[in-house]
Amino acid sequence: GYKEITLVDDLGNVVVLTEPPERIVSLAPSNTEILFAVGAGDKVVGVTNVCDYPYNFTAWIEAGNMSSIGPYWQPAVEPIMTLDPDLVFASTASEEAAETLKNLGYNVLIVEPKTINGVLESILLVGRATGNHVEAGEFVNQIRDRIDAVINTVADASSTPKVYYEVWGPDIQSAGPGTFIDELITLAGGENIFHDAGTSFPMVSSETVIMKNPDVIIFPHMYMGTVSWGTYADIASRPGWDSITAIQNDNFHIIDASIISRSGPRLVDALETIAEMINPELFG
Known part of the structure; x- marks a missing residue:
């Protein structure tokens, strides 16, 4: 069962989700990578034209299996709205579009971590938002182990x-x-x-x-x-x-x-x- 969850993004915006998102749009390559890493990739319906990992999305778009919303920097809102998303993951590069979409009633989270620890927090946030919090938690633990291994080695x-x-x-x-x-x-x-x-x-x-x-x-x-x-x-x-x-x-x-x-x-x-x-x- 999916409980109502309250999420706070990197700019302090609050989003309340009452059901798990089924149509996610990512407005940044980093968000796309995180979404696929936590197992929410099958819910992603739109990405930017610079999203290139973990898959060659250009090929997916050409094959009709994914939609491009256009540029990462200052995308237009129309292509995003056309996809009827129930959750949008933006960044500060798409802040204007995010603001417009929020005013129109869309769920928008701005993910813009500034530190490695912030990135791990973002992964957990995306996991919670998509109903993949278990996968996100395990993934973050793996990353922390790898970071610790480097720190211990270079010591x-x-x-x-x-x-x-x-x-x-x-x-x-x-x-x-x-x-x-x-x-x-x-x-x-x-x-x-x-x-x-x-x-x-x-x-x-x-x-x-x-x-x-x-x-x-x-x-x-x-x-x-x-x-x-x-x-x-x-x-x-x-x-x-x-x-x-x-x-x-x-x-x-x-x-x-x-x-x-x-x-x-x-x-x-x-x-x-x-x-x-x-x-x-x-x-x-």
């Missing part, structure tokens, strides 16, 4: 390597405090060289990176469909970068941007991957 490291992550270039943007990237590098046993930046995604100078001299350099593989930085040779040949320890030691890594920037369950995959990049000798 044996002899040093804390300095890590540089480039979000975008050639006008360099890195990741600072309040980002998943910063939290992941720290948990993985590294020190983010821009941990003390004044903003979450600071624009930084090439000279500052050289001066901070990272031991490990990580670049995103794909970001919104493009590689902004070229090749490893392009990075190594940036003026003055040949003096950076990471470049001298060939300690250069590439990571899938969607696992390190999405507020979804694959952040634990990113954590394990980064921990191995930082301290390969600890992970056999």
